Amino acid sequence: MTSTGDPAVDVGAVDAALAETVRRTGAAIGALYLLPPDRQVLHLEVLCGAPAEFAAPWMRVPVAAPAPVADAVREDRLIWVGSQEEMARSYPRTAVALPYPLALAAAPVNGVRRWGSLLLTWPATRPPRMTRRERGHITSACRNLARLLEEAAESGIPVHGSGPRILPVAAGRPVATPALAAADFAERLPGGSCSLDLEGRITYLSSGAAELLGRDAGQLLGTLPWQSLPWLDDPTYEDRYRAAVISREPVAFTACRPPDRWLDFQLYPDASGISVRVFPADARSPSSASPPRSPHTESRARAGRLYQLVHLAAALTEVVGVQDVVDLIADQIMPAFGAQGLVLSAAEAGRLRITGHRGYPPHVVERLDGLPLDTSFTPAGQTLTTGIPSFFTDPEEMRRIYPEAPMVSGKQAWAFLPLIISGRPVGCCVLSYDHPHAFTAEERAVLTSLAGLVAQALDRARLYDTKQQLAHGLQQSLLPHTLPAVDGLRVAARYRPATRGMDIGGDFYDLLRLGDTAAAAVIGDVQGHNVAAAALMGQVRTGVHAHATLGTSPDQVLSRTNRLLTDLDPGLFTSCLYAHLDFARGRLCVATAGHPPPLLRLPGRHTVPLDVSPGPLLGVDPDATYPVTEIPLTAGLMLTLYTDGLVESPGVDLDDSVARLAHWLDRADDRDLDQAIDTLLEEVRPTRQNTDDIALLLLQTGNGHGPSTA
Numbered sequence: 001m002t003s004t005g006d007p008a009v010d011v012g013a014v015d016a017a018l019a020e021t022v023r024r025t026g027a028a029i030g031a032l033y034l035l036p037p038d039r040q041v042l043h044l045e046v047l048c049g050a051p052a053e054f055a056a057p058w059m060r061v062p063v064a065a066p067a068p069v070a071d072a073v074r075e076d077r078l079i080w081v082g083s084q085e086e087m088a089r090s091y092p093r094t095a096v097a098l099p100y101p102l103a104l105a106a107a108p109v110n111g112v113r114r115w116g117s118l119l120l121t122w123p124a125t126r127p128p129r130m131t132r133r134e135r136g137h138i139t140s141a142c143r144n145l146a147r148l149l150e151e152a153a154e155s156g157i158p159v160h161g162s163g164p165r166i167l168p169v170a171a172g173r174p175v176a177t178p179a180l181a182a183a184d185f186a187e188r189l190p191g192g193s194c195s196l197d198l199e200g201r202i203t204y205l206s207s208g209a210a211e212l213l214g215r216d217a218g219q220l221l222g223t224l225p226w227q228s229l230p231w232l233d234d235p236t237y238e239d240r241y242r243a244a245v246i247s248r249e250p251v252a253f254t255a256c257r258p259p260d261r262w263l264d265f266q267l268y269p270d271a272s273g274i275s276v277r278v279f280p281a282d283a284r285s286p287s288s289a290s291p292p293r294s295p296h297t298e299s300r301a302r303a304g305r306l307y308q309l310v311h312l313a314a315a316l317t318e319v320v321g322v323q324d325v326v327d328l329i330a331d332q333i334m335p336a337f338g339a340q341g342l343v344l345s346a347a348e349a350g351r352l353r354i355t356g357h358r359g360y361p362p363h364v365v366e367r368l369d370g371l372p373l374d375t376s377f378t379p380a381g382q383t384l385t386t387g388i389p390s391f392f393t394d395p396e397e398m399r400r401i402y403p404e405a406p407m408v409s410g411k412q413a414w415a416f417l418p419l420i421i422s423g424r425p426v427g428c429c430v431l432s433y434d435h436p437h438a439f440t441a442e443e444r445a446v447l448t449s450l451a452g453l454v455a456q457a458l459d460r461a462r463l464y465d466t467k468q469q470l471a472h473g474l475q476q477s478l479l480p481h482t483l484p485a486v487d488g489l490r491v492a493a494r495y496r497p498a499t500r501g502m503d504i505g506g507d508f509y510d511l512l513r514l515g516d517t518a519a520a521a522v523i524g525d526v527q528g529h530n531v532a533a534a535a536l537m538g539q540v541r542t543g544v545h546a547h548a549t550l551g552t553s554p555d556q557v558l559s560r561t562n563r564l565l566t567d568l569d570p571g572l573f574t575s576c577l578y579a580h581l582d583f584a585r586g587r588l589c590v591a592t593a594g595h596p597p598p599l600l601r602l603p604g605r606h607t608v609p610l611d612v613s614p615g616p617l618l619g620v621d622p623d624a625t626y627p628v629t630e631i632p633l634t635a636g637l638m639l640t641l642y643t644d645g646l647v648e649s650p651g652v653d654l655d656d657s658v659a660r661l662a663h664w665l666d667r668a669d670d671r672d673l674d675q676a677i678d679t680l681l682e683e684v685r686p687t688r689q690n691t692d693d694i695a696l697l698l699l700q701t702g703n704g705h706g707p708s709t710a
Helices: 007-025 052-058 068-075 084-090 092-097 132-154 180-188 207-213 235-247 303-316 322-336 362-368 379-386 395-401 441-478 531-548 554-568 654-667 673-684
Strands: 029-034 041-048 060-062 079-081 102-110 114-123 192-196 202-205 251-257 261-270 273-280 341-348 351-358 390-392 413-421 424-433 489-496 507-513 518-526 574-582 587-593 599-601 628-632 638-642 694-701
Touching: 007 029, 007 041, 007 114, 007 132, 041 052, 041 068, 041 114, 052 235, 052 322, 060 068, 060 322, 068 079, 068 102, 068 114, 079 084, 084 092, 084 102, 092 303, 102 132, 114 132, 192 207, 202 207, 207 273, 235 251, 235 261, 235 273, 303 322, 303 441, 322 341, 322 351, 322 424, 322 441, 341 441, 351 362, 351 379, 351 424, 379 390, 379 413, 379 424, 390 395, 413 441, 424 441, 441 531, 489 507, 489 673, 507 531, 507 694, 518 531, 518 638, 518 694, 531 554, 531 574, 554 574, 554 587, 574 638, 574 694, 599 654, 638 654, 654 673, 673 694
Parallel strands: none
Antiparallel strands: 029 041, 029 114, 041 060, 079 102, 102 114, 192 202, 192 273, 251 261, 261 273, 341 351, 341 424, 390 413, 413 424, 489 694, 507 518, 518 574, 574 587, 587 628, 599 638, 638 694
16 A cells, blocks of 8 residues: 655644544543564553643653553553552552543554554543443554554655644644634633643733732733742642542632632633632631742642652562662653653672663773762762762863763763662663753752662662573573484474573473484473472473483383372473373373363364373372373474463463464464474463463374474
């Protein structure tokens, strides 16, 4: 498909489709997140019904994050959150940063590929359950958005912008300007009236409101109240405005106009903006309400920045490895403070070693890596030695204090933040800017607080990475490095560790060459995820290998290994499946100890589970027997051995998962088993976080392609 039309038309079609979806569903806010080719982070592309500032903590959402829009993509299903209580239970991090009553839906936008996610929110006054009609509207809207995105992509039009587009049309309706009659009506009302757009700017002000606020209309129109009226510059008041926009419910609060004029504010929101009524408070004394803090006695943080800080703090508590910390800082903290560069360093042997960076070319990183901790040479060394942050608004200020500091990056402003753990500086986080940047007192305070959180997260992450490297190093040493080449047999194998936690798995696989005319394939899963499980896995592999190479039958291989485990009494049980392939007799013999049945695909046939009679788990009964199932070993036969991590998912029926795996194997291209097994893992267990290890072994008898191992 080709198109010579204006790219803006295609972009406008996507925007119009989102606005129409908001209107048809009655939602208050709509957002479209797109997934770039790397498929790791969702980017906010279009926002309807709210200002960009509200979405700042969620401009970029990692696909692996515990968030509705990410879950919708990972799990390929519509996510519905009907109340704030349900939000707190299912998505505690989102609930902390979005403490307003609302309902929410996130749905995947899928077509020829996964495009991203559609997010819709409603006031909490709507019914707590979604109707079938509403689901149909949302599903249809997602299909339509996917079609428009595909048409744009096929026409060579970029669908990923540099930042979110904020639609000037709210819920499909243009924002109306006040007519003269409406203005006259507002003037006749007691008290004062004013109007705010969804960005918070004052768009209309009656003369009564101007008098009560103590400013001329010309000084207030087009401004944000908390900026043009210092006595409203308090996070509490801005939070009331945010609550009105997000919940679409009326909000009221009382504020003191200095020195002692108390005013009541009533906010009435809808999709086009907020109507505000202002009244003098009735005989109110300063002691009857909490007055706002004086702007002359302390610096105020913006409510939006405070919510962002809470969101980032919650996110930092959930990161796992060092790279996760770097990604979080780059994806969320850097945009929040307008920074363009990041360098994360740790002190090692008297030098600063860079552990992560963004926004710097490789040759600059190479120059900066390994700088000495000389306090007179670099501000990073001074920051690390003293534990005191340093801020430089421009290069001239840097040169004046550190004339010998290497100026190789071309950056124009810097924040050097010490990473302190238990009172001991262990590293430095540097945020840098492409242009001079004046750091306000608020920014310095928030960045210093964030540095402490980053330090704790980084310390945990380094410990995690160390333990994970040790754990997986041990596990990999117990798995076969290569599989033997067997004439007449093509083989591919994969092991994928769990993506959560630092445990060691007990999954294993092996392929044994038994002379010139036979081979054995084995797969198993030891109970537990710890060092004991890994050690037992090694013993099971050794036992099976020893008995198999003596020419023992499949049932006796399992029986003798079982007696070995019961004698050792490790307190752990093991499932195991042993398959003997006799090429001379053309027979396949299978025995299993409580392991999931293998999947069998014959040429021209559907893939089905092999009907085997299972014996008990290894290590339970020393006298257990293991029945053998025997079938012809025909040319082109494909046998799939797997552990339960491939098919078990919370809330999903196991038979359905096995059936899905079999259906995929029906369609698998067996010309390249290595490619087939990688595609299988991507399709059957995509980027969602696995809580169990996966071992997978594909075998196919001679079809003219020759042996292949992995």
